[in-house]
Structure formats: structure tokens, C-alpha cells
Amino acid sequence: MPVITLNRLSKTFTYYKKEPGVRKSLQNLFRREKLAKEAVKDVSFSVREGEMVGFLGPNGAGKTTTLKMLSGILHPSSGEASVLGFTPWKRQKEFKRQFSIVMGQKNQLWWDLPASESFALNKLIYEIGDHEFRASLDELVTLLGVEEQLHVQVRRLSLGERMKMELIAALLHRPKVILLDEPTIGLDMVSQRRIREFFKAYNRQHRTTVLLTSHYMKDIEDLCSRAIIISGGTLVYDGDLKSVNERLGARKLLKVRLAEPVAQKQLAGLGSVRSSSQVEAVFEVDAEDTLGWSKKVLDALPVTDFTIEDVPLEEGIENLYNEGRWADAK
């Protein structure tokens, strides 16, 4: 049984064009130009109970807008959605008690109070019983290793510690469905890993259904076996994460630092140059022949430093989409 279902869900934002300058602003008071942005177009998919699905797409693809509709923060322009049998934007109390959304860029904790006091408030809001609250809090605090920070004013916590407290606040009422919008954004590698490990353990224990957006491929790889990809508001892929990886992994970025400036022409003569500055160059190369490419570049240029990296997720998706390489993946 799916717990999340979207049926041709769409959202168009309408807004008025704003032009710079006093004269234009005055003109706009009388004659405003109305614009429309189709942020999400006819998106349909469903997620089964206990699944952890990566929701991916380039910047501005419509991910946050979709998650906001699924959490009831936004009304769609058309289409339907059901989460745990509820229509999210009706915002029924019973829905809110079984659901949670975590946005890495927003916080729900009170900054001037210790997190423990925000948790006590959530206990009241979600009507969590004493025993359940204690058990839930103990489990989350232990899994995330934040026992010592519970009574520290939130504004004094590190970014990673604050995010862990945000997660506790979002999970205290043991929601069955969790939407995670960039939960590890801006965190250092250690905190990112800790949060990934937390979700793995948490999901094993509670079989929560999770829809996760992240710009870090590692988050998605570690937690999800299925990916849903949108681009320009439209669903472009729904399937195995492995096949997305195979496609994205086909190219690598070879980054070199040079001892002295090298002419653009010489760089271009070596291969596909992604970008270059005075003493740096980035080549996009075939992943299967990284060694051959490395040798060629090292032989030809005065290289002082050298790294091989994956193509950033959102860029890779955008490239594949533009090249029409999704056709056989759908």
C-alpha cells in the first residue's frame, strides 16, 4: 500500500513583475504585468510504506514546492495528493500527528531557549504522553549523541548540533512519514555522516517512510535505493538509484593546479575543458579512461596538484537531461 501518492500534482505561482527605478515602480502601480511560473507540472508518483526515496533535481527544479504541497504548507494549482490517506492541505490534526517535515534551511526551535524546552512544547502540541515522550527523547538523544547539549541555549550550539536538535524536535511524536529537505546542508562531513547513520538506524527500527532531497549524492546513496528526479517541474525519472549512478558515473572531473599560466589553446588541445583560470583547469573526462587522461595531462602540463572528482549531482542530472539520455532509463 502506498503511503504517499501524487496524481498530476501541479503548482503555478503567479506574481507581478517588479522593475527597477522610481519611474517604473510608479508605472507598475497602475499597470502591473502579471507573470506565471509553473514550478511543478503534472507530477505523479507513489511511495510505499518504509521506503526511503531520493528526490533529486537541479536548482529550481520544483523539489521544495512539491514537498511543501505534500506537507500542506502550499495548495496545489491542480492535481491530487494523498499522504497516509489524508489530503495534506486540509491540514487535519490527525495528519499532523503522523507526519513531519524537516527543512535544513529553516528552524523550528526557539533560539534563546535550550532545545529541551522546545521539546517540552512539542510534547504539548502533539499531545505526546509522558512515557512515550521520555522513551522517544531518550532514543533520539542517544542515537544522535547530544546528551550534553540538551540544556544549552540553541543559539550557542554548533550548526551540526542544532540540526540534530531540529531532527529530534521533528521526530519526537514518531511520525510515520518524514519529508527531509536538505537535512545536511552546510554541515561538515562528520556531522553529515552522523545524520546519515542516524536515519539508517532509525528507519531500520521504525520503518518510517522518507522522501529526501539533498545536494549531496552521498546522502542519497547511503539511504535510498530508489530515485525520483524532476527537472523544470516535470518528472523525468523514477527508478533504481543504481542506474542513475551508472549514468552519472560515466564522466569524471580532473582538476589540476598549474605551476605557471598555460595558454587556453594548449589546454583546449588536451581535451574538454570545463573551466580554467590563470593557474587552474578542470577537464571533463571519460571515467573509464581516467588513468589515460591523467597521464596525458600530467605529461603535457606543469601540474603541482591534481584531483579526480565526480560531476556534481545536480549538474550531472541537468547534463543528462539536456542530452536526452534519460530516454532509455524511464
Ligand SMILES: Nc1ncnc2c1ncn2[C@@H]1O[C@H](COP(=O)(O)OP(=O)(O)OP(=O)(O)O)[C@@H](O)[C@H]1O
Ligand atoms: N513564491 C514563489 N513565487 C514565484 N516563483 C516561485 C515561488 N516559489 C518558488 N518559485 C520558483 O519555482 C521554481 C521551483 O522552486 P523550488 O524551490 O521548488 O525548487 P527546488 O527544486 O527546491 O530548488 P533548490 O534545489 O534550488 O532548492 C523556481 O524557479 C523558483 O524560483
